[in-house]
Amino acid sequence: MSESTKYLLDEEHLPKAWYNLAADLEAPAPPVNPGTGQPMGPDDLTRLFATGVVEQEMSTERWIDIPQPVREVYRLWRPSPLIRARRLEKALDTPARIFFKYEGVSPAGSHKPNSAIAQAFYNQQDGVKRLVTETGAGQWGSSLAFAGDLFDLDVRVYMVKISFNQKPYRRALMETYGATCIASPSSETAAGRAILEANPDSNGSLGIAISEAVEIAASRDDTKYALGSVMNHVCLHQTIIGEEAMMQMEMADADPDIVIGCVGGGSNFAGLAFPYMREKLKGKAVRCIGVEPTSCPTLTKGAVAYDFGDTGKLTPLVRMHTLGSGFMPPGTHAGGLRYHGMAPMVSLAMEKGLMEARSYQQTECFAAAVTFARNEGIVPAPESSHAIKAVMDEALRCKAEGKADTILFNLSGHGHFDMQAYTDYFGGKMTDTPFDQAALDASLATLPKVAV
Amino acid sequence: MSESTKYLLDEEHLPKAWYNLAADLEAPAPPVNPGTGQPMGPDDLTRLFATGVVEQEMSTERWIDIPQPVREVYRLWRPSPLIRARRLEKALDTPARIFFKYEGVSPAGSHKPNSAIAQAFYNQQDGVKRLVTETGAGQWGSSLAFAGDLFDLDVRVYMVKISFNQKPYRRALMETYGATCIASPSSETAAGRAILEANPDSNGSLGIAISEAVEIAASRDDTKYALGSVMNHVCLHQTIIGEEAMMQMEMADADPDIVIGCVGGGSNFAGLAFPYMREKLKGKAVRCIGVEPTSCPTLTKGAVAYDFGDTGKLTPLVRMHTLGSGFMPPGTHAGGLRYHGMAPMVSLAMEKGLMEARSYQQTECFAAAVTFARNEGIVPAPESSHAIKAVMDEALRCKAEGKADTILFNLSGHGHFDMQAYTDYFGGKMTDTPFDQAALDASLATLPKVAV
Known part of the structure; x- marks a missing residue:
């Protein structure tokens, strides 16, 4: 010892490769379209995510x-x-x-940049110009801000309003890396405007912030969405x-x-x-x-x-x-x-x-x-x-x-x-x-x- | 390349030794007693500082x-x-x-623990129970808090009151390491009380905080003072x-x-x-x-x-x-x-x-x-x-x-x-x-x- x-x-x-547990365990069940109840394929996901990331999401290769x-x-x-x-x-x-x-x-x-850097890279490969995401406490938002900075992507982070107000230093970190941090709900999206109309003093929530980020990503050809946990490709990068x-x-x-x-x-x-x-x-x-x-x-x-x-x-x-x-x-x-x-x-x-x-x-x-x-x-x-x-x-x-x-x-x-x-x-x-x-x-x- | x-x-x-520039340049001029105008020796300094530290302050050995x-x-x-x-x-x-x-x-x-750790060690060697210091922005205070924690020394940090109020997170860091952080001027010292009497709303200054820390160190046998820069031994440790x-x-x-x-x-x-x-x-x-x-x-x-x-x-x-x-x-x-x-x-x-x-x-x-x-x-x-x-x-x-x-x-x-x-x-x-x-x-x- x-x-x-x-x-x-x-x-x-x-390390030269990430390890994919799906190769040794089993392929994860595919995501399902909530409207149709049908499994979703890569084409359904590339509307929001870079192709390199979607390939990894579905992959059963052991080493990537x-x-x-x-x-x-x-x-x-x-x-x-x-x-x-x-x-x-x-x-x-x-x-x-x-x-x-x-x-x-x-x-x-934190560990978050391990995936943020990879996601920024694959988005740059696809010619994406802008990444949008949400952040609660700010760990993921600041990591994606850092990653976007290095791969020439404009990064917009929808930060839950109560955190935006209570944690100005995480916001300052995102701005130091050149990202834009927006308090959510915002008036920039239909989802945000609807919430503000119902409750102008809304503190926001992660759910609302995701809705805003997804809406922006879905509505612009040059813009994709990035997620900091949960998905297979994020686990892979880590x-x-x-x-x-x-x-x-x-x-x-x-x-x-x-x-x-x-x-x-x-x-x-x-x-x-x-x-x-x-x-x-x-x-x-x-x-x-x-x-x-x-x-x-x-x-x-x-x-x-x-x-x-x-x-x-x-x-x-x-x-x-x-x-x-x-x-x-x-x-x-x-x-x-x-x-x-x-x-x-x-x-x-x-x-x-x-x-x-x-x-x-x-x-x-x-x-x-x-x-x-x-x-x-x-x-x-x-x-x-x-x-x-x-x-x-x-x-x-x-x-x-x-x-x-x-x-x-x-x-x-x-x-x-x-x-x-x-x-x-x-x-x-x-x-x-x-x-x-x-x-x-x-x-x-x-x-x-x-x-x- | x-x-x-x-x-x-x-x-x-x-490295196994610190380097002492005094050995190759020349011995620094000794400190002078402002009352007598006479050079001060080791005995004058050990009232405030640990003996190991005072030896280093005066040393012309190349390697320590x-x-x-x-x-x-x-x-x-x-x-x-x-x-x-x-x-x-x-x-x-x-x-x-x-x-x-x-x-x-x-x-x-920051670099500050390089000296804080050494100073805490030499004080522990002398049987000192408590270190007092001042801090402005809080880098030194949190470093000495960390060092005191590891060498079983009670650490009290007099923090300039305006910083104490404006930078609560540095104070929280000191407390996490088990130190006590006091807003200066405080009512704990004659120096602090005199300031507060003249101006109860004083924001404090590094000068006042030093006066408080030195007063405490000089008045208690089990207590010494620690300084985070300027002195020869601090440069040595760095x-x-x-x-x-x-x-x-x-x-x-x-x-x-x-x-x-x-x-x-x-x-x-x-x-x-x-x-x-x-x-x-x-x-x-x-x-x-x-x-x-x-x-x-x-x-x-x-x-x-x-x-x-x-x-x-x-x-x-x-x-x-x-x-x-x-x-x-x-x-x-x-x-x-x-x-x-x-x-x-x-x-x-x-x-x-x-x-x-x-x-x-x-x-x-x-x-x-x-x-x-x-x-x-x-x-x-x-x-x-x-x-x-x-x-x-x-x-x-x-x-x-x-x-x-x-x-x-x-x-x-x-x-x-x-x-x-x-x-x-x-x-x-x-x-x-x-x-x-x-x-x-x-x-x-x-x-x-x-x-x-």
């Missing part, structure tokens, strides 16, 4: 080459470091070995995390017994875990654990069903774990985990028994994040703190059982843009909402009727 | 071993990457090669930046013709440049350029004189470039560069012709920072943007002259806690203040009378 703290790969070892211009940009911060959390191990007095892949080193501070981690764990002379990531739409978890699931399908003993908020328990309490990807019911139907597209989780600081659905490939992995899921309340996650910061220095994003809480619980189980498991987790981003959440935590202003089962039951009762 | 973008050192190559526990902490993020700014080179269409050392990878986001950079430039098969850093108190510049000055003293041709704000032009317009380190005239007198301890620079976003004095060793290097200095207005620095971010991804701290502006000017000079100089600069920190400044820049709310020569003349007229 190596004595090092960090395992760094030079850029010659940057990372284009050279994408690798050139990845080199700005990738390979990301693998770090052994030796001080945390000592603080927990555990025989477990804890490693983490640190994605907060990207310019935007697998560079796990492929690097495998090489780095080998440098550390270690092999994970447990792989952990937080799950919102599922992409950062997929990025680290899918390559390990490939080995699990070949017989390797490894547990993969997705960690979600108790307030938005998609994998632990949701149904597997065809459902809309957005609250406004404008998107295709996709087969996934879902709480119902009308389910409204209470406001928490882990904005990136407040999504009613789950990446179809993560849902499939769950159904096939390749992974487990668990949920935690936000205050216990912040307590874990503070313990982490006080030992390892890095202040985690609120989303990532969910993974850390699970890691600490597993490490303490190892202590109780006297087992020296090797735990690997994805520290998907830093929390430097989330310090208000820490302020609320220290100020005793952070609360946990008991889960509302009746609200979930009501939401699930309205799922569209499509045979899964 | 290597084709890589990043040059990473594994932690086995973490980095203690193993300090190296253990450095390993959390060091060696920091050396990055070639290939996209910036292309954007500027320059034959120059631009490299930068990126110190924003530290948990606190030389790990330059020592790493030398190894990494060799990996890149490159050798800098020009070394650039921003200067406030001088420590990040010293950290990168002093090792190159050692080589310059042996005959190597290398230009070292310190870059400061036009609004606080210590090296370019200051006098060399014995002066107080603080506005409150409580500290020893040190021989340095100074604008006068009563000089009040206009408010700018580069809070870390708003200091009237300069590290005595940097001043000495300037006097000996080992370096040049130049100054820029803040809006041209922000324009440079935005160009940098749009090409390299990293959003620079406002302080670091001064170095970037000078780098771009040198690269454009190279273009005009058809010269392929190699430029190396210190990107001392990221700007994720400084997005309000970017918001002001994009919103057209950032202004440049013409330099007030009359105010400087008046300030210099009041310098204490000590022969230099």
Whole structure:
């Protein structure tokens, strides 16, 4: 076992291909047109997405080459470091070995640019001039802003109005990268105008912002839409995390017994875990654990069903774990985990028994994040703190059982843009909402009727 | 010439010693007691500082071993990457090669922990229980909070009240590391109470905050004071930046013709440049350029004189470039560069012709920072943007002259806690203040009378 703290790969070892779990598991069920009830093909999707991205969405090829211009940009911060959390191990007095892949080193501070860069590239290839997207907390919006900047695409981000007002620094980051950030609902779209007419003071929602972005993308030939999680191609792009981690764990002379990531739409978890699931399908003993908020328990309490990807019911139907597209989780600081659905490939992995899921309340996650910061220095994003809480619980189980498991987790981003959440935590202003089962039951009762 | 973008050192190559320029240049003039006019010795300084730190302050040894526990902490993020700014080179269409050392990878986001960790260690060695310090913008305060956390020291940070109120996220970062952050002036000290009595609404100043911290440190046996720049030992600790950079430039098969850093108190510049000055003293041709704000032009317009380190005239007198301890620079976003004095060793290097200095207005620095971010991804701290502006000017000079100089600069920190400044820049709310020569003349007229 190596004595090092960090395992760094030079850029010659940057992976040359993304890994596609569909090749080893099964092809994900196709999206369904909510109007006709019929499966959708590539042509239906290219109205909104670049052709390269649509091909990946449908692909069952095991390895998909990372284009050279994408690798050139990845080199700005990738390979990301693998770090052994030796001080945390000592603080927990555990025989477990804890490693983490640190994605907060990207310019935007999270794993999101791994897919944003790829999507920007494929759109540029198609001659697209403009990308539109939505953002809640702002991680994805700032990542796509950065990506669009490097591939000469005009980027417009519809940001949920309450976040737009409360999180001006994420907006400033998008503007620094040259993007335009618009408070949603806006008067720029029919969807936005309709909302504003009904309620001029609307705070907006992710559902409304998606509707606005999709409307713009659908109405202009030079404009496409980009999504930061959930879809197969996004999970695919994120697998560079796990492929690097495998090489780095080998440098550390270690092999994970447990792989952990937080799950919102599922992409950062997929990025680290899918390559390990490939080995699990070949017989390797490894547990993969997705960690979600108790307030938005998609994998632990949701149904597997065809459902809309957005609250406004404008998107295709996709087969996934879902709480119902009308389910409204209470406001928490882990904005990136407040999504009613789950990446179809993560849902499939769950159904096939390749992974487990668990949920935690936000205050216990912040307590874990503070313990982490006080030992390892890095202040985690609120989303990532969910993974850390699970890691600490597993490490303490190892202590109780006297087992020296090797735990690997994805520290998907830093929390430097989330310090208000820490302020609320220290100020005793952070609360946990008991889960509302009746609200979930009501939401699930309205799922569209499509045979899964 | 290597084709890589990043040059990473594994932690086995973490330098084992700091470099002390005093050994090759000359011993800096000793601090002087303002009451007696007499030079101060180690005993005078140990009232406020740990013995290990005081020894380093006076040392003329060339190499000072980095203690193993300090190296253990450095390993959390060091060696920091050396990055070639290939996209910036292309954007500027320059034959120059631009490299930068990126110190924003530290948990606190800047170079400051390099000294904070060392100071915390030496204080722990002395049995000190508590460190007190002041902070303006918060970079140093959060770094010392992090360091104190790792070496079991209680840390109290007196933060200038206007910053305390305007920058709650830096305060939240300090609290995340377990430190206590107090708005200054406070009612905890005689100095603070006197100010509040005269003006209950005082916004505070760095001078007042220093007075409060020094008062607490001087009055308690278990408590010492820590300073984040200016002093010899701080510059010493920062030389790990330059020592790493030398190894990494060799990996890149490159050798800098020009070394650039921003200067406030001088420590990040010293950290990168002093090792190159050692080589310059042996005959190597290398230009070292310190870059400061036009609004606080210590090296370019200051006098060399014995002066107080603080506005409150409580500290020893040190021989340095100074604008006068009563000089009040206009408010700018580069809070870390708003200091009237300069590290005595940097001043000495300037006097000996080992370096040049130049100054820029803040809006041209922000324009440079935005160009940098749009090409390299990293959003620079406002302080670091001064170095970037000078780098771009040198690269454009190279273009005009058809010269392929190699430029190396210190990107001392990221700007994720400084997005309000970017918001002001994009919103057209950032202004440049013409330099007030009359105010400087008046300030210099009041310098204490000590022969230099």
